[in-house]
Amino acid sequence: MTYALPVLVFVMVALATAQALRRAAWWRQGAAAEVAWGPGLLALPRRYLVDVHHVVARDAYASRMHAVVAGGLIVATVLAGLAILPSLGGSRLYWAIVALAFGVTAAGSLLVGARRYPAKPRRLSGGRFQILPFLLLAYALGGLAGALLLALGAASTPALIAALALSGVGGLGLAYEVRRGPMRHAVAGALHLVAHPRPGRFRSRLDTALAPLDLDAARLGAETPADFTWNRLLSYDSCIQCGRCETACPAFAAGQPLNPKRLIQDLVAGMTADEPPYAGSPYPNAREVDPPAAPLARLIGPDARIHPDTLWACTTCRACVEECPMMIEHVDAIVSLRRNETMEFARPPEKAADILSDLRGAGEPGGRALSARTDFAAGLDLPVISARGEADVLLWLGEGAYDLRYGRTLRALVRLMRDAGVDFAVLGAEERDTGDLARRLGDEATYQQLARANVETLGRYRFGRIVTADPHALHALRNEYRVFGGEWTVVHHTALLLELIEAGRLKPGVLGGLSVTYHDPCYLGRYNGETEAPRKVLDLIGASRVEMARSGRRSMCCGGGGGAPISDVAGDRRIPDIRMGQAIETGAAVVAVACPTCTAMLEGVTGVRPDVKDIAELLLASMELGA
Amino acid sequence: MIANADALLKPLTIKGLTIRNRVMSTSHAPGYGKDGKPQERYQLYHEEKAKGGIGLTMFGGSSSVALDSPAAPWNQVSVADDSVVPFFREFSDRVHKHGAKLMIQLTHMGRRTKYDTENWFPTLSASPRREPASRTIPKEMEQEDIDRVVRDFAAAARRCKQGGLDGCEVSAAHGHLIDQFWSPGVNQRTDRYGGSLENRMRFGIEALEAMRAEVGDDYVIGIRMSGDEMIADGLSHDDCLAIASEYARRGLVDFLNILGGQARDHIAHAISLPNMSFPVAPFLFLPSAIKREVDVPVFHAQRVTDLATAARAVHDGHVDMVAMTRAHIADPHLVKKLSEGRADDIRQCVGAGYCIDRIYVGGDALCIQNAATGREATMPHVIAKGDVRRKVVVVGAGPAGLEAARVAAERGHQVVLFEKQALAGGQIGVAAKAGWREALSGITRWLVGQVTKLGVDLRFGVAATEALILAERPDVVIVATGGLPSRGPAKGAEAHAVTTWDVLTGAVEPTGSVLLYDEMGQHNAASTAELLAKRGCFVEIATHDRMVGEELGATNQPVHLRELYKLGVVMTPNMELIEIYPEGNRLVAALRNTMTDAEEERVVDRVVVEHGTLPVDALFFGLKNASVNKGVLDQGAIVRGEPQPYDLSAGYALYRVGDAVAGRNIHAAIYDALRLCKDL
Numbered sequence A: 001m002t003y004a005l006p007v008l009v010f011v012m013v014a015l016a017t018a019q020a021l022r023r024a025a026w027w028r029q030g031a032a033a034e035v036a037w038g039p040g041l042l043a044l045p046r047r048y049l050v051d052v053h054h055v056v057a058r059d060a061y062a063s064r065m066h067a068v069v070a071g072g073l074i075v076a077t078v079l080a081g082l083a084i085l086p087s088l089g090g091s092r093l094y095w096a097i098v099a100l101a102f103g104v105t106a107a108g109s110l111l112v113g114a115r116r117y118p119a120k121p122r123r124l125s126g127g128r129f130q131i132l133p134f135l136l137l138a139y140a141l142g143g144l145a146g147a148l149l150l151a152l153g154a155a156s157t158p159a160l161i162a163a164l165a166l167s168g169v170g171g172l173g174l175a176y177e178v179r180r181g182p183m184r185h186a187v188a189g190a191l192h193l194v195a196h197p198r199p200g201r202f203r204s205r206l207d208t209a210l211a212p213l214d215l216d217a218a219r220l221g222a223e224t225p226a227d228f229t230w231n232r233l234l235s236y237d238s239c240i241q242c243g244r245c246e247t248a249c250p251a252f253a254a255g256q257p258l259n260p261k262r263l264i265q266d267l268v269a270g271m272t273a274d275e276p277p278y279a280g281s282p283y284p285n286a287r288e289v290d291p292p293a294a295p296l297a298r299l300i301g302p303d304a305r306i307h308p309d310t311l312w313a314c315t316t317c318r319a320c321v322e323e324c325p326m327m328i329e330h331v332d333a334i335v336s337l338r339r340n341e342t343m344e345f346a347r348p349p350e351k352a353a354d355i356l357s358d359l360r361g362a363g364e365p366g367g368r369a370l371s372a373r374t375d376f377a378a379g380l381d382l383p384v385i386s387a388r389g390e391a392d393v394l395l396w397l398g399e400g401a402y403d404l405r406y407g408r409t410l411r412a413l414v415r416l417m418r419d420a421g422v423d424f425a426v427l428g429a430e431e432r433d434t435g436d437l438a439r440r441l442g443d444e445a446t447y448q449q450l451a452r453a454n455v456e457t458l459g460r461y462r463f464g465r466i467v468t469a470d471p472h473a474l475h476a477l478r479n480e481y482r483v484f485g486g487e488w489t490v491v492h493h494t495a496l497l498l499e500l501i502e503a504g505r506l507k508p509g510v511l512g513g514l515s516v517t518y519h520d521p522c523y524l525g526r527y528n529g530e531t532e533a534p535r536k537v538l539d540l541i542g543a544s545r546v547e548m549a550r551s552g553r554r555s556m557c558c559g560g561g562g563g564a565p566i567s568d569v570a571g572d573r574r575i576p577d578i579r580m581g582q583a584i585e586t587g588a589a590v591v592a593v594a595c596p597t598c599t600a601m602l603e604g605v606t607g608v609r610p611d612v613k614d615i616a617e618l619l620l621a622s623m624e625l626g627a
Numbered sequence B: 001m002i003a004n005a006d007a008l009l010k011p012l013t014i015k016g017l018t019i020r021n022r023v024m025s026t027s028h029a030p031g032y033g034k035d036g037k038p039q040e041r042y043q044l045y046h047e048e049k050a051k052g053g054i055g056l057t058m059f060g061g062s063s064s065v066a067l068d069s070p071a072a073p074w075n076q077v078s079v080a081d082d083s084v085v086p087f088f089r090e091f092s093d094r095v096h097k098h099g100a101k102l103m104i105q106l107t108h109m110g111r112r113t114k115y116d117t118e119n120w121f122p123t124l125s126a127s128p129r130r131e132p133a134s135r136t137i138p139k140e141m142e143q144e145d146i147d148r149v150v151r152d153f154a155a156a157a158r159r160c161k162q163g164g165l166d167g168c169e170v171s172a173a174h175g176h177l178i179d180q181f182w183s184p185g186v187n188q189r190t191d192r193y194g195g196s197l198e199n200r201m202r203f204g205i206e207a208l209e210a211m212r213a214e215v216g217d218d219y220v221i222g223i224r225m226s227g228d229e230m231i232a233d234g235l236s237h238d239d240c241l242a243i244a245s246e247y248a249r250r251g252l253v254d255f256l257n258i259l260g261g262q263a264r265d266h267i268a269h270a271i272s273l274p275n276m277s278f279p280v281a282p283f284l285f286l287p288s289a290i291k292r293e294v295d296v297p298v299f300h301a302q303r304v305t306d307l308a309t310a311a312r313a314v315h316d317g318h319v320d321m322v323a324m325t326r327a328h329i330a331d332p333h334l335v336k337k338l339s340e341g342r343a344d345d346i347r348q349c350v351g352a353g354y355c356i357d358r359i360y361v362g363g364d365a366l367c368i369q370n371a372a373t374g375r376e377a378t379m380p381h382v383i384a385k386g387d388v389r390r391k392v393v394v395v396g397a398g399p400a401g402l403e404a405a406r407v408a409a410e411r412g413h414q415v416v417l418f419e420k421q422a423l424a425g426g427q428i429g430v431a432a433k434a435g436w437r438e439a440l441s442g443i444t445r446w447l448v449g450q451v452t453k454l455g456v457d458l459r460f461g462v463a464a465t466e467a468l469i470l471a472e473r474p475d476v477v478i479v480a481t482g483g484l485p486s487r488g489p490a491k492g493a494e495a496h497a498v499t500t501w502d503v504l505t506g507a508v509e510p511t512g513s514v515l516l517y518d519e520m521g522q523h524n525a526a527s528t529a530e531l532l533a534k535r536g537c538f539v540e541i542a543t544h545d546r547m548v549g550e551e552l553g554a555t556n557q558p559v560h561l562r563e564l565y566k567l568g569v570v571m572t573p574n575m576e577l578i579e580i581y582p583e584g585n586r587l588v589a590a591l592r593n594t595m596t597d598a599e600e601e602r603v604v605d606r607v608v609v610e611h612g613t614l615p616v617d618a619l620f621f622g623l624k625n626a627s628v629n630k631g632v633l634d635q636g637a638i639v640r641g642e643p644q645p646y647d648l649s650a651g652y653a654l655y656r657v658g659d660a661v662a663g664r665n666i667h668a669a670i671y672d673a674l675r676l677c678k679d680l
């Protein structure tokens, strides 16, 4: 009887492998991808124990639960399997150890169950996930009882048989679930960590730049699941439906028809014809769709699995990516789907068509003259680099320069740079839009055209570094232009201002007693990991700083990214209203911002609310007060 | 947010000159010149606009280029010799420091000035025709005069350039010498300067060509001219279009500053500076039409008082620059407030014409509602916070009380404002009830907006009493209880006369025949007469003065007179009301001619009188004895711009401002309050 348990384990492993291989056949429908297997395998333990843990640990209960149940399950199963060795199978001490491992697993299973019964949190999926604790418990309790009996020396008693049978039901159930059930995440997740499409994001580094698209490819972007690379299909399969992404998603919170978890599950469901029904929270105010039954069909459309409104509601804020314990890259998926909609089918959001055509034709989303970009500074005599050839700092103005309200921020920044004696210049009429908007709207062709033109322009001048107050421009210039040959030091204005203060070149005054809460722009905080400089500047001007419930890397989007204001997908509330509500909760008199889009979105909130001021405006105000 | 506001905030480049936005102030003569020079007061006045974000400010309305166009009459600027250049330099540095551009208006006023001042030269013109407005008969210019004045224009342009000004404008509007030559009603010459339009244009062309030759092609020179003189013997719209196109085509001018009408007599002058009786931007169609025909930028001023209209004018392509001249007198920080998203804080010009009316009686331009304008050396446009926080109680929410509350709150004090009426405004509320004078209430609206924003504790509908005030434990009490109308000394007036207030507020609704006796010569009686006549009364307005509305200024009086004539109001000057008594159910009013002493009687249904106000001062006297200063204002400290020298640890200080001291006007009320409270 000592062989029964190891045999069960082998059968389980065989079944799980068979199920995984059946699933793998589907992943292989995906496009080819370059995967560095060796390094990936070597890095696996670290990726799992450090990077994944870092995310999982944000939910302390889940973290403890997972460590106990997964740790117990793996140790117990491996140990039980080793009992095939006669020397071990005969050792009662050994069986005692195995029993201990199953005991731990059983305890973990209870934790899994306790989270789902009597009622589960809304973000967790139901369906087959509700059976999981029972399968785990059956396997663990059966294993525990069996191992205990063996440790006590009981040979083939009916009790032992019963225990092994219980364990067999649970264990085989778990193994069977590897193809379509919750246990898929374990196999797919492990493989995903090895073959991750963005290996650069591990070791706490950032890898957030979108990959450029080959515009000569036969199909642009993803139309069907098969258009994703196989390792991305694999990544979607690793989703454990924990719903952390859904909780973080601003569009979901606003009642727009987007739920990143559901979206990933739709991609999964689109791979095969027999995926069990989705049992998590739906897309809020879900639009009616009519998905075809056949696998690998078109994904986007009113007659497909995902309604276009779902696709266009995303602000590309990366909050979902930041929260996902399985390291899934939702935004990449969304952009791939958008590229296909926009470029293959010419179906960008209704209001985007003119904007994209202006971007192509005029280099500017409003079709305004490029020379008008510096209008906000008329009278300030902005130095233009073409007149001088070089400057220490090239000030990238961005689209905000055309905006009446934001002109105030830029004027404050220009004055501060002047006061500090920074040698700077602007591109003037040679500055084009960075293409960020076009790219996030899926128009990679226009983006690449603009990127190449800007890289070419910048290449003609000599400057030490680029400073910009626009995190979207910063991200494009710093991270996304590299592949087009643009390699510069790109600094956000808040970092420059801090540097100037620390070097004694700017003498901040004191805005004593002014309570300020800082709103992190997604493209600065999450995309570029910069959260400290703006806060330090606020501290240096004596503001009393209060944090919103969501801040830093885990801040909430203002609703302005990814072309969302252009798509303008209807929901129950507006994202900026929600964010402003969070700011109001802090009781702060001012919401400090550091991005033209955030400024516009938050300034657009009506009613009694804190003032919206850029860090540069606040610093200047402090200096004027001090003077 | 103001629609299309960004259209206003776009720069405009003329030749090499970039103006930072599309908002400007046209040249005007505020009467701040001193010895013919723009000195500190004048410069600070324009520097304030530059600080306030304006793109281009033009100073020196009607600055003279020649000795026989004297600078003295309106305390103007003389550019007739080089001594002005250092002042220009100082001036342009001041304005450039804030990123704005500075230009001047150059002119020879021809017949439109005085001979009996400064150098006592006769006035000049194309022909010896008298202008009703200026009342002089000019000498007809000889060729030598023409050549000399042409040289004078050139020399003046050189002085502008040397002084660092960004450009200059030649006035050919409001009936100055160049447009006297243009206008067939003035120019009766038969030589090469008269007759055909081509000939009449010649003098101006010669002047501009000489200026160009002197300063070169890249210096900005423009012209101010009418787009339609709107009189039978004047320049038609087609004439103006022809002149504008010809001057622009020849490259003589870099911009055209177009206005509507002319200023040859009282009503024409009033129309050219439209007051609150006119709609907003009444002549915008003229620059718009000319802009279609020329390649140079077009400017325009004439009652563009709000940014929405300004933005529309530029955005819709009617003009390239929009002038908001009086709008900047009322609020020099207009553009700054717009670009800082504080458009709600803009103090909008109400079109009272107080500014312009004062200069036509030899005064300096002051704004009815902004007492800091023109007083930049002593009065702040932005009130600085003080170091101590006091408790200030203000009684009365007329203009004096509102301004006191506003300024005290800006200083950081805790302010309580009592007003016994349900609404703020005091007498402005009464004045605004009269027909076209409604816009006066804009003064109240802005003040109320500000005090509300500043968190003043507003107690409307509460009549302050000594007990209520003292219960607040104030450090300072400001009594601004204003005045109430007097019925005057005529026998029987107390019993039988009603006041203009009674009529305006609707307390009395007269019918039939009304005798309106006016001893003030102000708006009050004139607008009451208009109101009554419109309601169908038969109205006679009698006054002690030589004419009806004698105290009214040049841009207001003609409008009142026009209305009174149209309504058939009988106007009887040089009469004094001596007695009123009843006869049956009617009244008999006895009048005495002030020149002959002859007495007349009128039998009417109503006698309405206007004798101004007497102060409401009971509260003041009740509080006076217990106050630390016995209610006395230290005038020396006020004039020196110092705080009042009273020790507040021992109790409260008590002041009176506005009509509660003596019946005066809105500016006096607001100035009283500003100068006291800015140092509180």
Ligand SMILES: Cc1cc2nc3c(=O)[nH]c(=O)nc-3n(C[C@H](O)[C@H](O)[C@H](O)COP(=O)(O)OP(=O)(O)OC[C@H]3O[C@@H](n4cnc5c(N)ncnc54)[C@H](O)[C@@H]3O)c2cc1C
Binding pocket: B368, B395, B396, B397, B398, B399, B400, B401, B418, B419, B420, B421, B424, B425, B426, B427, B428, B430, B431, B462, B463, B464, B465, B480, B481, B482, B483, B500, B501, B504, B523, B524, B616, B619, B657, B658, B659, B660, B663, B664, B665, B666, B667, B669
């Ligand atoms: C018909 C008319 C036309 C006019 N036209 C012009 C014009 O064109 N230009 C011009 O410059 N001036 C004009 N004036 C005069 C001008 O309105 C006054 O000079 C000015 O309003 C005086 O301001 P004030 O604040 O001192 O007093 P008021 O405006 O009289 O305000 C005093 C306020 O105090 C309140 N008050 C009094 N006692 C108490 C109390 N115990 N508790 C609480 N509140 C109290 C009153 O209700 C009132 O609201 C006009 C006046 C009238 C009547």
Ligand SMILES: Cc1cc2nc3c(=O)[nH]c(=O)nc-3n(C[C@H](O)[C@H](O)[C@H](O)COP(=O)(O)O)c2cc1C
Binding pocket: B026, B027, B028, B029, B030, B060, B061, B062, B105, B171, B173, B174, B224, B259, B272, B273, B274, B301, B302, B303, B304, B323, B324, B325, B326, B327, B355, B356, B359, B365
């Ligand atoms: C006090 C004052 C003086 C003026 N003097 C002149 C002048 O000397 N020359 C001139 O061309 N216009 C003069 N103007 C007219 C203004 O330039 C302008 O045309 C007028 O105020 C109408 O514009 P607005 O409605 O924006 O104020 C004067 C205006 C004011 C208020």
Ligand code: SF4
Binding pocket: A245, A248, A249, A250, A251, A252, A258, A259, A260, A313, A314, A315, A316, A317, A318, A319, A320, A321, A330, A331, A557
């Ligand atoms: S990127 Fe932001 S908006 Fe888009 S799905 Fe993720 S969380 Fe939602």
Ligand code: SF4
Binding pocket: A238, A239, A240, A241, A242, A243, A244, A245, A246, A260, A261, A264, A320, A323, A324, A325, A326, A327, A328
């Ligand atoms: S995508 Fe990631 S965060 Fe979202 S449910 Fe799946 S595993 Fe959880």
Ligand code: SF4
Binding pocket: B326, B327, B329, B330, B348, B349, B350, B351, B352, B353, B354, B355, B356, B366, B367, B368, B369, B370
């Ligand atoms: S006095 Fe009147 S017309 Fe003149 S600027 Fe002030 S508000 Fe305008």
